[in-house]
Ligand SMILES: [Zn+2]
């Protein structure tokens with residue numbers, strides 16, 4: 681049996697066993713654990729268990745790395761952000777009733793071609809929406825109130841990916857990943873696969889390691905180091921707007 685048929689059988693089993701609301705909530709919590717918490721923890725374990733290997737592969741030098749206390753604080757805030765999003769989702773699901781769901785739980789899963797087109801659509805939609813939300817968060821009139829918090833770590837670590845003000849966490853982290861495919865009416869499994877990829881990418885982007893090459897983690901690491909460069913996620917919108925070079929705003933009004 682090929683992979684698609686196996687996936688179809690597993691999905692059919694889930695659909696007939698559990699209530700729609702339970703599947704929706706379990707899907708989002710599993711996505712956060714598998715896509716972010718496990719990979720982010722593994723990156724942190726590399727820091728702790730293999731310091732010499734870590735030093736060789738860190739983008740920024742050892743003297744700029746955050747202290748143990750800073751890392752613990754960052755991890756607590758990020759886990760709290762995951763917790764309140766899960767609690768909010770649980771509240772919405774319970775208000776809706778477990779026999780209902782807001783997502784597409786079609787018992788027939790889409791073909792690989794649909795998974796692929798959904799993925800490309802979501803990648804572009806996320807790049808465009810994140811770029812403009814992120815640039816807006818850098819506007820001098822609001823930077824200090826919301827986004828300054830995420831920039832506390834000028835040398836990021838994996839858990840710093842979601843070290844953010846709750847407003848930013850919702851507007852810049854959660855919605856650009858989930859809303860486009862939700863509005864498109866994509867299958868829930870398509871939403872889950874994309875979200876797992878994006879959450880892992882956020883952890884890798886902030887890990888401080890040079891492992892990630894497509895897109896390179898150096899892009900967002902440089903944003904944390906220099907602030908006014910690389911506002912997007914894959915480099916596309918920064919290329920369009922010319923914000924992919926440090927100093928692009930020289931002579932213009934300074935942002936935060
Ligand atoms: Zn960041």
Ligand SMILES: [Zn+2]
Nearest residue numbers: 814818827903
């Ligand atoms: Zn920023």
